[in-house]
Amino acid sequence: VQLQASGPGLVKPSETLSLTCTVSGGSISHYYWTWIRQSPGKGLEWIGYVYYSGVANYNPSLSSRVTISADTSKNQVSLKLTSVTAADTAVYFCATSSVGSNYYYDSWGQGTLVTVSS
Amino acid sequence: DVQMTQSPSTLSASVGDRVTVTCRASQTIGTWLAWYQQKPGKAPKLLIYDASNLQSGVPSRFSGSGSGTEFTLTISSLQPDDFATYYCQQYHGYSLYTFGQGTKLEIK
Numbered sequence: 001v002q003l004q005a006s007g008p009g010l011v012k013p014s015e016t017l018s019l020t021c022t023v024s025g026g027s028i029s030h031y032y033w034t035w036i037r038q039s040p041g042k043g044l045e046w047i048g049y050v051y052y053s054g055v056a057n058y059n060p061s062l063s064s065r066v067t068i069s070a071d072t073s074k075n076q077v078s079l080k081l082t083s084v085t086a087a088d089t090a091v092y093f094c095a096t097s098s099v100g101s102n103y104y105y106d107s108w109g110q111g112t113l114v115t116v117s118s
Numbered sequence: 119d120v121q122m123t124q125s126p127s128t129l130s131a132s133v134g135d136r137v138t139v140t141c142r143a144s145q146t147i148g149t150w151l152a153w154y155q156q157k158p159g160k161a162p163k164l165l166i167y168d169a170s171n172l173q174s175g176v177p178s179r180f181s182g183s184g185s186g187t188e189f190t191l192t193i194s195s196l197q198p199d200d201f202a203t204y205y206c207q208q209y210h211g212y213s214l215y216t217f218g219q220g221t222k223l224e225i226k
Contacts, residue, residue: 044162044205044217059214060119093161103209104152106173108161 001026003109005094011116017081021094021109028052028070032102033077035068037090038111045090049102050077084116120144120208124218130226135196139221141189141206150210153182153191156220157202165204166191201225 007019021033035047048058050068058066067080077094091113095105121144131137141151149169154162164173166182169189179194193200206218 043219044207046207046215046217057213095161101167103150103215104164104167104207105162106164108163111161 001096001098001107003094003096003107005092005109005112007092007112007114009113009115011084011088011114012118013085013116014083017079017084017088017114017116019079019092019094019112019114021077021079023075023077023096027072028075028077029072031096031100033068033070034095034105035077035079036093036095036105038093039087039090042090047079047081047092051102086116088114089116090114119214120147120210120216122206122208122216122218124204124206124221126221127219128222128224130224131196132226133196133198137193137196137223139191139204139206139223141184141191141218143187143189143208143210146186147208147210149185150208151182151184151189152207152209153180154205154207155200155202156205162205196223 002024004022011017029052032049034049037045050056050070052070056068065082070077091111093111094109096107123142125140151169153166156162165176170182181192203220203222205220209215
């Protein structure tokens with residue numbers, strides 16, 4: 001399975017960051033899909049996951065601002081993060097497990113850089 | 119929240135060396151731990167899951183051990199392709215999966 005994250009590379013402060021992860025080579029059905037981000041020069045931060053059915057779970061530090069959803073008709077997963085600040089500048093990865101695990105990730109997208117700036 | 123602390127932050131080693139990276143959890147996590155390798159500009163690559171299970175396709179020079187709060191990733195004989203940054207990740211519980219801060223493995 002191949003994952004391709006896409007979306008605007010520049011978002012203004014206080015606006016909403018919206019990214020899409022397009023999955024090819026397989027169906028999103030019956031799998032968990034996770035978003036992880038990495039601030040420039042920093043480590044990895046787990047954002048949250050969605051099951052194909054729509055059940056989601058989020059990092060408590062972001063839960064008031066984040067929504068992850070799945071669209072089986074388009075074979076896509078999306079991430080929305082509201083009220084962004086410069087601290088949300090990062091490379092955003094979508095990831096999954098080919099064995100259906102919810103815990104660790106053996107398939108990753110290439111990552112997409114989102115810069116928050118006016 | 120479970121905090122993950124890796125040591126060292128940077129490790130200098132030579133080709134052929136045996137190296138060990140340590141990851142400590144702030145509370146017990148059983149064997150709910152994975153290790154990843156990341157190279158600049160690339161996504162992380164899964165090496166080990168459930169603390170000691172080698173991911174398919176990963177060379178056998180990589181191994182993981184530990185349980186509870188202390189875990190290690192060992193590379194038995196460093197190869198040129200192994201110089202990268204390594205991260206541990208815990209997945210105990212249901213609400214937050216956290217990563218260590220990373221260990222950069224450099225050429226001595």
